[in-house]
Amino acid sequence: MIIFTIVISMHVNAAKEVTGTHMFGFAASFNDSTIYITEIQYVDSAYIGKSNFLFSRENYSYQLQNYLRSIGAVTPTCITTFAKDQKRIEKKYLSMRKKYEKSGKYTIKYITATNFRYQGIMPQASDLEQEKAAKRKAKEAKKAAKIAKKQAKRKQKLAEKGIIETNHPAAAKDTKQ
Known part of the structure; x- marks a missing residue:
């Protein structure tokens, strides 16, 4: 009975466990041809739910949007891409980068982790x-x-x-x- 209780409590805690994930941001504006791409970052305090989706992903994108506005970007539309596995995020990153470098139509600005770093978002019980x-x-x-x-x-x-x-x-x- 004690083992059963321990297993159940471990399962409940695992649902609330915070795990790290790799992510990068991408931003573009419909007003100009400048796009922004962050470096791949490891965020150790990110929560990925049971459905393998990054909790509050839109708020990570808002973090990037707020940073870009602070450096003068007027209307950036931002997305945040994530993966638990380093190789998967690198593949997504290179695919995104090649897509915009190849066309030559865009001015690409790379954002280093020293200039912008994602802050982990912890879910509340609610x-x-x-x-x-x-x-x-x-x-x-x-x-x-x-x-x-x-x-x-x-x-x-x-x-x-x-x-x-x-x-x-x-x-x-x-x-x-």
């Missing part, structure tokens, strides 16, 4: 509960859609057999005999 609630809600919606699809198929079969008419108001109701 954030984790919201994540669980959203998953529950999505699961319930999927189940409801599956039931509705089954009912529609059943009505179609009944209509094909002539048991109910499809243009009659009763066809819209579920009839059980």
Whole structure:
């Protein structure tokens, strides 16, 4: 019984565990041809949820956006790309970099880690509960859609057999005999 309790508590703590991840930022503006790319950074206090998605990713992008505005970029649109594995993030980084270097249409400004560094964002317990609630809600919606699809198929079969008419108001109701 004690071992079971320890295993359960370890599982609960693992769901809230903060792990490091590699990330880089990219920013572009629709007003000019300048793009910004940060160096790949390792953020040791990042939280990646059970769905392997970086918690509060939009706030990491806002960190980059605020930095760029502080150095004079007027309307940067920022994204943050992440990966747990160093090789995967390097592959994403090189792909993004080559895409813009190859065209020659853009002025690329590289941002070093000494000039800009991502700050880790820790989820609160309420954030984790919201994540669980959203998953529950999505699961319930999927189940409801599956039931509705089954009912529609059943009505179609009944209509094909002539048991109910499809243009009659009763066809819209579920009839059980």
